[in-house]
Amino acid sequence: MSAQASTKNKAAAGPDDWKAEWQPVVDAVGRDFSDGETVWGADAVERGAIRRYLEPLEFDCALHTDPQVARRAGFADVTMPYTGLMSWTLPPMWRPGETLFDSDDRDAQPVRSAINNQDMPIGPKTTGFFGTDIEVDFLRPVVAGERIGRRGRRLVSCVPKETSVGRGAFMTWESEIVTTFGEVVARIRIGTYAYVPKNDVPDNDDRKG
Amino acid sequence: MDTTALEGRRFEDVTVGEELPGADYPLTVYRLVMAAGANRDFNSIHHNTEYARKTGAPEMYANTQFLLGAWERCVRDWMGLAGQIRAIRGFRMRSFNVVGDTMRVRGEVKDARIDEEGRGVVEIAIRCENSGGVTVGPGVVEVVLPRRGEEDACEEGA
Numbered sequence: 001m002s003a004q005a006s007t008k009n010k011a012a013a014g015p016d017d018w019k020a021e022w023q024p025v026v027d028a029v030g031r032d033f034s035d036g037e038t039v040w041g042a043d044a045v046e047r048g049a050i051r052r053y054l055e056p057l058e059f060d061c062a063l064h065t066d067p068q069v070a071r072r073a074g075f076a077d078v079t080m081p082y083t084g085l086m087s088w089t090l091p092p093m094w095r096p097g098e099t100l101f102d103s104d105d106r107d108a109q110p111v112r113s114a115i116n117n118q119d120m121p122i123g124p125k126t127t128g129f130f131g132t133d134i135e136v137d138f139l140r141p142v143v144a145g146e147r148i149g150r151r152g153r154r155l156v157s158c159v160p161k162e163t164s165v166g167r168g169a170f171m172t173w174e175s176e177i178v179t180t181f182g183e184v185v186a187r188i189r190i191g192t193y194a195y196v197p198k199n200d201v202p203d204n205d206d207r208k209g
Numbered sequence: 210m211d212t213t214a215l216e217g218r219r220f221e222d223v224t225v226g227e228e229l230p231g232a233d234y235p236l237t238v239y240r241l242v243m244a245a246g247a248n249r250d251f252n253s254i255h256h257n258t259e260y261a262r263k264t265g266a267p268e269m270y271a272n273t274q275f276l277l278g279a280w281e282r283c284v285r286d287w288m289g290l291a292g293q294i295r296a297i298r299g300f301r302m303r304s305f306n307v308v309g310d311t312m313r314v315r316g317e318v319k320d321a322r323i324d325e326e327g328r329g330v331v332e333i334a335i336r337c338e339n340s341g342g343v344t345v346g347p348g349v350v351e352v353v354l355p356r357r358g359e360e361d362a363c364e365e366g367a
Contacts, residue, residue, distance in 0.1 A: 042249075049247075056244040056275065057234075059282040063215075063290055073212045073290070082294045083277040087248040107253065107260045115252045128264040130254060131273035133301040138294055165265025191301075197264045 018124075022160040022169045025123040033121070033153045038178060039114075040149035042092035045080045047144050053084055063141075070143075077144040085136065085177050085186055089150040090114050126194040128166055133191035140185055148185065151176045156189070168195025213355040217289020220321065220329025220354040229287040229316040229333065234279060236271055236308050248274035258308070268307035276306065276345055280335050283314040284350045287333075292354045295330070299348025310339045319349065329354045 043049065050064050062069040063079050070078045080088060091114050094100040100110045112118070115129070142148055157172040170193050177186040234240070238256070245256050250272040253260035261269040277300060284294065306312045316335035324330045330353055336346035 052247040053278070056240050056247055057278045057282050058232075059278060059285070061282075061285050061290070069215070069290065073215055081278060081281055083274065083281045083297075084248070087250075087274055090249050093249075093251065107257060107263070109253065110251075113251065115250055129252065131302065133299075134273065134277065134297065135300070136297045138296065141293070195265075199263060199265070 018162075018167050019160040021124040022158065025120075025155070025158045025169060025171070026160070028122060029155050029158055031155055033155060034151070034175075038149040038151040039089065039091055039153075040180075041088040041090060041147060043088075044147040045084075045088050045142055045144050047078055049088075050078060050080055050084070050144065053081060053087065075141070075143050079141040079143055082136075082138050082141065084142075085148070085188060086190075088142070088148050089177060120194070123169070123194075124196070126168055126196055128168065128193075128195040128197045130193055131190060132170060132193050133172075135189040137187045138185070139187075142179075142185055147180050148177055149180075150188075151178045151184075163193070163195070166195040166197040168193055212291045212293060213359045215290035217291030218287065218354055219291075220323075220331070220356045223318055223321045223329075223331050223354065225318050225321055227318050229283055229318075229335075231313055231315045232279065232283050232286065234271075234312045234314070236306060236310055236312055238269070238308055241269060241271060241275075241308055244272060244275040248272065248278070250274050266305050266307070268305070268309065270305035270307045271312060273302075276300075276302075276312075276337055279312070279314050279337065280316075280348075280350060283316050283335060284333055284352060287316070288331075288352055288354060292352045294350060294352050296351040297348065298351070299346055301348065302345055304339075304341060304344045306337060306339055306344050310341075312344065313338045316350070323356075327356075329356045 054064060064081055065078060067077055102111055152175045154174045155171060156174050158169050160169040170191060172189055172191045174189050176184045177188060178184055242256050245251055254264055254266060254269060255272040256269055258269045314337055316333045318331060319334040320332040322330050333350045334347050335350055337344045
């Protein structure tokens with residue numbers, strides 16, 4: 001459906017017709033959107049980044065700060081907090097040669113970010129996005145010096161739903177967290193809600209390119 | 210990896226129904242900005258009130274990583290160094306943990322059992338609350354605690 005046709009149809013649309021735009025995503029449940037590529041964290045896990053992760057939480061655990069204590073437990077160095085999996089599997093925001101900020105509008109967004117629904121190749125365009133739920137199975141702690149990545153990005157559910165913040169869909173994604181040696185250290189299911197905010201002015205591009 | 214040599218709660222110390230020491234998190238702009246920088250969730254909904262309101266939220270609000278970390282800290286504060294986290298389930302956002310409020314993490318022991326491999330497994334029911342009620346969960350953090358005698362067995366086997 002073209003953007004123009006979509007706009008015309010909205011005038012005569014029923015209350016739930018917006019859900020039809022999500023049907024290609026619903027139909028894609030079971031598909032691995034990673035295309036076999038592992039998304040590696042920008043950096044290896046390291047002591048300074050662990051310390052910064054702990055600070056706003058006031059999280060005092062010697063396994064994460066004291067190498068001697070970590071070694072007493074048999075680790076080669078301090079361990080990453082278990083819940084740091086997502087932080088340490090995020091790719092870099094910026095790479096040499098790229099432009100990340102191209103507008104001085106106060107609330108302008110970076111050209112690219114891993115934390116939104118931008119890289120979804122199908123379904124309606126959305127501007128609102130947040131995490132809704134998480135389940136993780138931890139197979140072992142990750143140690144400073146290791147680099148981890150997210151392998152697989154399988155869509156396991158998609159439920160279009162209107163909420164108090166807008167119209168969109170709840171989606172659940174399944175991945176493995178792996179080391180550079182291919183060892184699986186955790187399995188994770190992340191729920192997200194991607195939506196068009198109620199007060200968002202729609203542009204004339206209903207669909208991602 | 211052998212955490213049995215470390216200090217911390219043993220499986221035999223656990224009572225089903227016991228409450229974990231809670232932790233309070235006053236949510237200020239300063240704290241949320243620190244959290245975003247540290248856990249790299251730079252979504253503007255977590256550090257920009259104006260932007261957050263455009264997306265339908267009442268205010269900027271704490272990000273998932275921060276809240277997950279708060280659950281981990283609550284469990285770690287209680288179990289000490291020797292315990293290991295095996296799973297987190299039911300971490301479900303119910304409402305926004307907005308700036309200008311205090312988020313509290315509360316937990317209690319829901320179940321304690323010996324699994325088929327002889328490990329002491331404890332399930333902790335855990336949640337976040339703010340002035341409006343429960344905001345995240347209640348979910349479960351599943352941990353493995355060393356059993357008394359394991360340290361001796363390890364030393365003898367060493």
